[in-house]
Amino acid sequence: MKGQSESVTEEKVTGHALHSVSDLLHKFSRWYELHRERELLASLSDEALKDIGVSRADVEHESIRPFWDDPIHK
Template structure:
């Protein structure tokens, strides 16, 4: 398969760790944690958000992100 083909690129981007059960389990647990953190952030008061330098718009933008969209895993 040539490097320019889409299938190669997709397979090449997958790490071996993601293919193991423990890697998959860690990823699922991280997604669960992201959801919990996003719900907690959405539950903060306007004053608490202001202390963090965030607005409701910032929180809404973060809240609607898909669970797999992990800003720390880029």
């Protein structure tokens, strides 16, 4: 029985570590996505911004935000 207890503990630790790595990879992916979206927003023409109801000042404000500043996942 002693061997079984140690195995369960190892599985919990390994599962937790994999979950943490997965969460970290997801966070990095989200940060890259935010960075790309802000770059794309900044590259839009004034006409395109007007079409979507965003001012150039709004774009400037958004584009200077750091990549880790995620308005959805605070």
